Amino acid sequence: MTAAAGVRRGPLSLVLDEMAVGTPTVAQMARNLALDEQVVRAAVDHLVRSGRVSARELSMGCPASGCGGCASAVDGEPGCGLPAPVPGRRAGLVTLTLTRR
Amino acid sequence: MPVTETKPNRQLNLLVASVPTPSVKACCQTGTGTGAGPDAPAVALVGAPNTGKSTLFNALTGSRVTMGNWPGTTVEVSRGVWKTTRDAATCDCEDCTCDESDQKLDITLVDLPGAYSLDPHSPDETLTRELLVGVPADERPDLCIVVCDAARLANSLYLVSQLRELGLRLVVALTMLDVAAKNGVSVDTAALSKALGCPVVGIDPRRRSGLEGLAGTVRETLGTPAPAPRPMAAELDSLELDDDRFSWIAQAVEVGTKAPADPQHTWSDKVDRWVTAPVLGPAIFLGVMWLVFQITTAVAAPLQDFLDGLFTGPLTDGALWLFAQLGLTGTWLEGLVVNGIIAGVGMLLTFVPLMTLMFVLLALLEDSGYLARAAVVTDRLMRAIGLPGRAFLPLIVGFGCNVPAISATRILPSSRQRILTALLVPFTSCTARLTVFVMLGSVFFGPYAGTAVFAMYVISILLVVFTGLILRRTLWRTMGAEPLIIDLPAYQRPTLRLTASVTWVRLKGFLQTAAGVIVITVCAVWLLQSIPTQPGERFGDVPVADSVYGVAAQAVAPVFGPAGFGSWETTSTLVVGFVAKEAVISSWAQTYAVEEPEDSAAPGDLGDAVLASFTESSGGHPVPAALAFMIFLLAYTPCVATVAAQWREIGGRWTLFGIGLQLAIAWGLAVVVFQVGSLFL
Numbered sequence A: 001m002t003a004a005a006g007v008r009r010g011p012l013s014l015v016l017d018e019m020a021v022g023t024p025t026v027a028q029m030a031r032n033l034a035l036d037e038q039v040v041r042a043a044v045d046h047l048v049r050s051g052r053v054s055a056r057e058l059s060m061g062c063p064a065s066g067c068g069g070c071a072s073a074v075d076g077e078p079g080c081g082l083p084a085p086v087p088g089r090r091a092g093l094v095t096l097t098l099t100r101r
Numbered sequence B: 001m002p003v004t005e006t007k008p009n010r011q012l013n014l015l016v017a018s019v020p021t022p023s024v025k026a027c028c029q030t031g032t033g034t035g036a037g038p039d040a041p042a043v044a045l046v047g048a049p050n051t052g053k054s055t056l057f058n059a060l061t062g063s064r065v066t067m068g069n070w071p072g073t074t075v076e077v078s079r080g081v082w083k084t085t086r087d088a089a090t091c092d093c094e095d096c097t098c099d100e101s102d103q104k105l106d107i108t109l110v111d112l113p114g115a116y117s118l119d120p121h122s123p124d125e126t127l128t129r130e131l132l133v134g135v136p137a138d139e140r141p142d143l144c145i146v147v148c149d150a151a152r153l154a155n156s157l158y159l160v161s162q163l164r165e166l167g168l169r170l171v172v173a174l175t176m177l178d179v180a181a182k183n184g185v186s187v188d189t190a191a192l193s194k195a196l197g198c199p200v201v202g203i204d205p206r207r208r209s210g211l212e213g214l215a216g217t218v219r220e221t222l223g224t225p226a227p228a229p230r231p232m233a234a235e236l237d238s239l240e241l242d243d244d245r246f247s248w249i250a251q252a253v254e255v256g257t258k259a260p261a262d263p264q265h266t267w268s269d270k271v272d273r274w275v276t277a278p279v280l281g282p283a284i285f286l287g288v289m290w291l292v293f294q295i296t297t298a299v300a301a302p303l304q305d306f307l308d309g310l311f312t313g314p315l316t317d318g319a320l321w322l323f324a325q326l327g328l329t330g331t332w333l334e335g336l337v338v339n340g341i342i343a344g345v346g347m348l349l350t351f352v353p354l355m356t357l358m359f360v361l362l363a364l365l366e367d368s369g370y371l372a373r374a375a376v377v378t379d380r381l382m383r384a385i386g387l388p389g390r391a392f393l394p395l396i397v398g399f400g401c402n403v404p405a406i407s408a409t410r411i412l413p414s415s416r417q418r419i420l421t422a423l424l425v426p427f428t429s430c431t432a433r434l435t436v437f438v439m440l441g442s443v444f445f446g447p448y449a450g451t452a453v454f455a456m457y458v459i460s461i462l463l464v465v466f467t468g469l470i471l472r473r474t475l476w477r478t479m480g481a482e483p484l485i486i487d488l489p490a491y492q493r494p495t496l497r498l499t500a501s502v503t504w505v506r507l508k509g510f511l512q513t514a515a516g517v518i519v520i521t522v523c524a525v526w527l528l529q530s531i532p533t534q535p536g537e538r539f540g541d542v543p544v545a546d547s548v549y550g551v552a553a554q555a556v557a558p559v560f561g562p563a564g565f566g567s568w569e570t571t572s573t574l575v576v577g578f579v580a581k582e583a584v585i586s587s588w589a590q591t592y593a594v595e596e597p598e599d600s601a602a603p604g605d606l607g608d609a610v611l612a613s614f615t616e617s618s619g620g621h622p623v624p625a626a627l628a629f630m631i632f633l634l635a636y637t638p639c640v641a642t643v644a645a646q647w648r649e650i651g652g653r654w655t656l657f658g659i660g661l662q663l664a665i666a667w668g669l670a671v672v673v674f675q676v677g678s679l680f681l
Helices: A011-021 A026-033 A037-049 B024-030 B053-061 B123-132 B150-164 B177-182 B189-196 B211-222 B238-256 B267-275 B280-325 B332-349 B352-368 B370-384 B389-398 B402-411 B415-427 B431-444 B446-474 B496-530 B548-563 B568-577 B582-595 B605-617 B622-635 B640-680
Strands: A053-058 A093-098 B042-047 B078-085 B104-111 B143-149 B170-175 B200-202 B484-487
Touching: A011 A026, A011 A037, A011 B238, A026 A037, A037 A053, A037 B150, A037 B238, B042 B053, B042 B123, B042 B150, B053 B078, B053 B104, B053 B143, B053 B211, B078 B211, B143 B150, B143 B211, B150 B170, B150 B177, B150 B189, B150 B238, B170 B189, B170 B211, B189 B200, B189 B238, B200 B211, B267 B280, B267 B370, B280 B332, B280 B352, B280 B370, B280 B431, B280 B446, B332 B496, B332 B582, B352 B370, B352 B431, B352 B496, B370 B389, B389 B402, B389 B415, B402 B415, B402 B640, B415 B446, B415 B640, B431 B446, B431 B582, B431 B605, B431 B622, B446 B622, B446 B640, B496 B548, B496 B582, B548 B568, B548 B622, B548 B640, B568 B582, B568 B605, B568 B622, B582 B605, B605 B622, B622 B640
Parallel strands: B042 B104, B042 B143, B143 B170, B170 B200
Antiparallel strands: A053 A093, A093 B484, B078 B104
8 A cells, every 4th residue: 555665655645644544634634744735635536536545425324225224214204314415515524434455 | 547558448439439430630530520620730628527628618619518517517529610810919920921821720629528537437538548548649639738627726637647648738728716716826827837847828718718828829839849758757556656646746736826825724624623623622522512402401491391381281181171071080091191191292292392402403513514523523532442433423323313323333344343333322312312311400400401411411422432442342352443534524504494404304203203102102101000900909090009010110120229219100211211212201201190190280290209209219319319310311222223223233142232231331330320429419
């Protein structure tokens, strides 16, 4: 996962390192690495696209199969009372997880 | 993936059947679109989706292609004629002798599908790569205009970095400069051009500004030799190669953009610095939750008293009058309706204002984005004690309802993590328990009811943490923590529609529980309280203490003697509470309504009866006994629905282990709290 010895470590490797040590947010990573936040965000986006990191928008616990698969679903409605995702409006979380290779 | 020439992808023709050959130039000559003629230079428009590429194509060619501000608009190769005119007055030829034909140049403009990079992850990107890389050099476009979003410059530059490795003539067209400026970022096109090694032109295709400058730059660049490819170190693996490109991007962004000396952080950033700070963040979170409980209990209390008076007063009186008119006074039906349904379900319904307010406040926190920050704080805590970071999500859901929280453990990658988290979820204090906490808080802690309820939530978190630690140290010593980061959404102003919608759906769930499970439980409790155990007593006319319900509760009650709440009236509610925690209140109301029916007409009597019961069972230490009871209620098995969910997710063996663990912890803590508390209170 890390660059070979002798090769200068670039933003991607540094971002991966930050993820591995548990830096919780992109903004915090940018501060730790003294990089422009948009570079870090672009690096994260690239890592996701290239499959080194998996991104998952969390819908506060609903199963992947949707509300129908939820133990507390009533007549197809979310039993937990949480709303369905609203396009363009994200109050939930996106977790980014390192993909082991 | 290194950008190297590849053999044409044979599957490509199936994907892009409308394109005769995978070549921009051939496409221009033989395709179905509009071309400027075989000798006209071919210029390709490339760029990521949503950068304004199609809008630019329309502006330059006047042709009509689908436009939109969502990714993936351009799904086919579009072509058009870009009629450029060099203004003689601005011609930079020395001693200009250009005639009209020199000043006009028709260019075949090809709008390639949107692509973030030349590493294809979609049919669109595959086609773009094919047309730029997978064709012989003489079939490539004479020049590429790379449309880059200035507001997300670093994202756009990855494609530029790859194109620079091909030795193509490039012109970077920067869009969204106004958005970048709003973000406090200005772009120095000259410096960026130098860093990238190709011309950079700022444009606004929507307002058609900067297009003449773009035309001039393109014409000028077409007259120059193709640049040498950007030098790359040899023998790099894919990560090292990407790292090299991002180093180049970082340098270009640093040189080509100017942020204010004191970077303009959005107010969202500023707030996040405080609310996600390692020490202050948890303190703010606790403060916010304390405020929520204070507001809830203080504001809802008068409304709750009003409803309580309504149910125990006019509604009960009305029902009694009706039964008297029907000649059914003293019958089992009157007992079921008055002492069962009205007393039990009615008492639960008095909590509707409280639950509504609580749901509104939580929906506001959630919709504003604050709860996401609370997740960061929680995640950090989980990680600090060695629990899997992702486990915070089901645990947060558990504070609403344990059942979906158990389902949410499916997001955890390993079965060990799922089992551990599913065992911890029942310790999160769900809203059903909230009703009991609020009632006992107002009876035993008066004006400090909100703080008492808040304390239960803090204890709930501590229970999760310490139980998790114990299980990790004993059962799962080898379980690894999953690294993860959280991409926080920006703060948003909560919307009335969403807040109202969330509140209503949750309130509806509460009412459905009251109308479904609780009504059935109330009927079952009434039935058990109506069945006599002594000879000579008749069904429906028996003191509760002598009923099946009372006798069974008396058999269990001594177990809770050391915890200070060993009275059968209290113990029985815990048994009923196994069905659903809301039933604790309804069964209490039933028991006291049946036991002393003549007192049930005055509001507040249930609280007085409960206080008297705790005072007696604790030997004069009602407050520590109530605290012990609340902690037991918090820690023991939440409800049958949770047990069913656990059974399905982690199997019967672990579910039974969990029930045993919860009961042991609940009883042990309750005893300790009462024994220690009774020394002081």
